[in-house]
Amino acid sequence: MTAKLIRELGAGVGIALPEVRVVGEDPVLPSVFPLGTMAAAAAGALTAAVAAYAGRIGRSDEEGSGGRQPVRGAYGDPDVTIDVRHAAVAFQSERHFRTDGKAMDVWAELSGDYRTSDGWIRLHCNFDHHRDAAVRALGLPPGSGKEDVGRACAGRTAVEIEDAVIREGGCAAAMRSRAEWLAHPQARALAGLPLVGVSRLSGRGGVLGDLGTGLPAGIERPLGGVRVLDLTRVIAGPVAARALAAYGADVLRVGAAHLPEVPGLVVETAFGKRSCRIDLRSEADRLRELVRQADVVVQAYRPGALRAKGFGPDDLAALRPGIVCVDISAYGARGPWASRRGFDSLVQMACGIAHENGDGLRPSPLPAQALDHGTGYLAALGAVAALLRRVAEGGSWHVEVSLARTAAWLDDLGRIDGAGVPQPRVEDLLATMDSPFGTLTYVTPPGAIDGTRPRWTSPPPRQGEHPAAWAPSS
Template identity: 70%
Template sequence: MITSLIRQLGEDVGVVLPEVRVTGDDPVFASVFRVDTAAAASVGAATAAVAAYWKRRGGAPAVDPDVSVDVRHAAAAFQSERHFRMDGKPAVLWAPLSGDYRTSDGWIKLHCNFDHHRDAALRALGLAAGAVRDDVAAACAGRTGIDIEEAVTREGGCGATMRTRREWLAHPQGRAVAELPLVGLSRLTVSAAPAPGEGGEAAAGGPPEPVHGPRPLSGVRVLDLTRVIAGPVAARFLAAHGAEVLRVGAAHLPEVPGLVVETAFGKRSCHIDLTSEPEVLRDLVRRADVVIQAYRPGALRERGFGPEDLAALRPGIVCVDVSAYGSRGPWASRRGFDSLVQMVSGIAHENGDGSRPVPLPAQALDHATGFLAAFGAVAGLLRRTDEGGSWLAEVALARTAAWLDGLGRSAGDAPEPRVDDLLAGVDSAFGALTYVRPPGRIQGAEPYWASAPPVPGGHHAGWETTTGTG
């Protein structure tokens, strides 16, 4: 099943992938959903795409290198933030007010990890700043889930009521999501002609340039404009195969500190204020190959950084857009996170007995979407190499949820997977780090991160001296 899923992903985006050898068995997780299958398939597809790109650029052996994915390792990678340690201590991933609350007709999850989302939830519930969990529980108990969900959304916060699978499939956004491809890959049409020095053979459709370095993605420059898990996981995977990844944040934007470190292996990090320094980002785009962004659909376009704008700045760019609910439907611009999509899509309902929400054993929608985003990025590079042009890959947590739902059901009684042999350690500015090694294998090009996580904003907003691919 896993190999056929990988093959189908390649066909859906118009690229030929090498065969992937699957080792190990599922189930690995105790869940009614086939999270382990989704893990192996998404990791395997991304790894196969990297191997295909390596060969296409002339860096791989003449014979297809052996590509493999181990189910247990892929599953462990889906829980990477849970296994992560800084000086032996786990990262704090949830704020005090984040969590599930009973409503008058069911359950709602409030996502309060960022202070402004917490404050929005408190305003929606009519509570004062400084309210504690018991206050939130009491306020939720007297209102319906939909009432709270809509009130929190109006205030700019993030909440999701628990729905059944049937309710979600009948919901206007559920119907819109069902019409989306799992990984959408389309060519960008840009009227502006390439400026001198901004195109190159790859953008114009000529032969691929030689590999600049020994690794599959050596010389590929990736701008990571994402936060939390899905987007950062995508960029981290590309870094594991040799891409030069520059993570762009801003000093004023809130972060989940543990996740910032855990997803930053192999990257450099800079800060840019788009309000006052937009030209700095434009300069980075002009020399980039891939831009991964996870702002709400349309948010960057409003600032002049939509996919078409990026393609005009840098013909041959591959844009990767990561969203919660997709680019269509009434919720297209709604903020969302993995845990919220699990609630609205029926996953949290079915994963338990229906009386209260039970989450998946991993932030599986985030991680699967992250590896699918990396797959879409490399598929775009392959299409650019063969056909020229600029490309847009689109993925969404809610569409990944629909894919997971379609994989069937598991016995759900697997023991906790062993991970000790999948961990590694490194010293860093944050202390001694323990982390899950990158999953997926390419013969002759084992993935690894060449650097420990940097201090956020610790690098200048510029590329290193290596030459890009186009």
């Protein structure tokens, strides 16, 4: 099943992938959802796409009815493998991450599930302004604690609280059943969208130079020379850029001092990257200079937010013809919830996953932030597919993914008897690296091409450690 899913993912983004040898099978993680299959398909498709790109061979076929045929990449006849257990554990990477042996706590005090008068609500309060919005929405004074929030939630309906928190600019999701979600207008808006949208942007564009037929540093660094701007926070986007860095891309993460971060996560997702700071409120021209020399821009602001600042896909393509723009959102770019803030745990609640993964009486989240990681790997797949298609067809490209659409894909994969499965062993999948933060223990990236595994060659940097400039050798 996994190999077939990988072929389908390749076809969906318009490229023909080399065959992938899949090692292992579900169940791997304790869930009724086939998370191992999902993880192996997403990570395996990325690995295969990178193998195709490594060959630096692309073609388009305009024969027949005039329709585009899949781009084909080749680096000899690559042996591409993906291990199901490794991929599943990689989807839990933040859970296994250690700094000098200490695990990180990613949840703020008020983040969590609360019983309501008719069900459950999840509040996401990891950022202070989201916490304050939730407290205001519940009519509580600043500084209220978890018990205060619990009492306030108990007297109101889940959807009532959800609406109130969203109006205040916060993040919340009522627990819905699968049937309730499928009947929701947002689910219907997503139903016709591709899992990974890859489309050519209109206007000027072309192949950005001859990429040749060889690799500067061999198959170990197949994305060497590809410049990626990472404008993301909180798992899905950072995972996408981190995955590209594992294959040799030059990833420059752009943050800002005034934007909140989850301290542990910003470190765990920064392997192989450099980090700079640009305040778009006053330094937009600095970002434009970086875009002019970039190949890929990955962003996870709410749909339309960067466009309003002059950095929408068409704006980026005008600055850098041939750019690949990767947009990641919570609920998709269309429908009544398109502009709604969201995170993995909230999408699990809204889409019926937290309801079905347990007994239906109280939320039971997946044993991994699988929507975040899955969307991250799919975003990286879309980026590499667009790079391949740029070589063959020219033009600038737009990639769109969302957590909610990934949730629909997971739903489509069916169910397994995995609820009582123990957590997988992980010791052989971990490595250590010295860093400015101490000795880091982390999950190695999954996949292999001709026996060579992706890897990160540098530890996570301190935020803003580097200048807002591309590395001279990239």
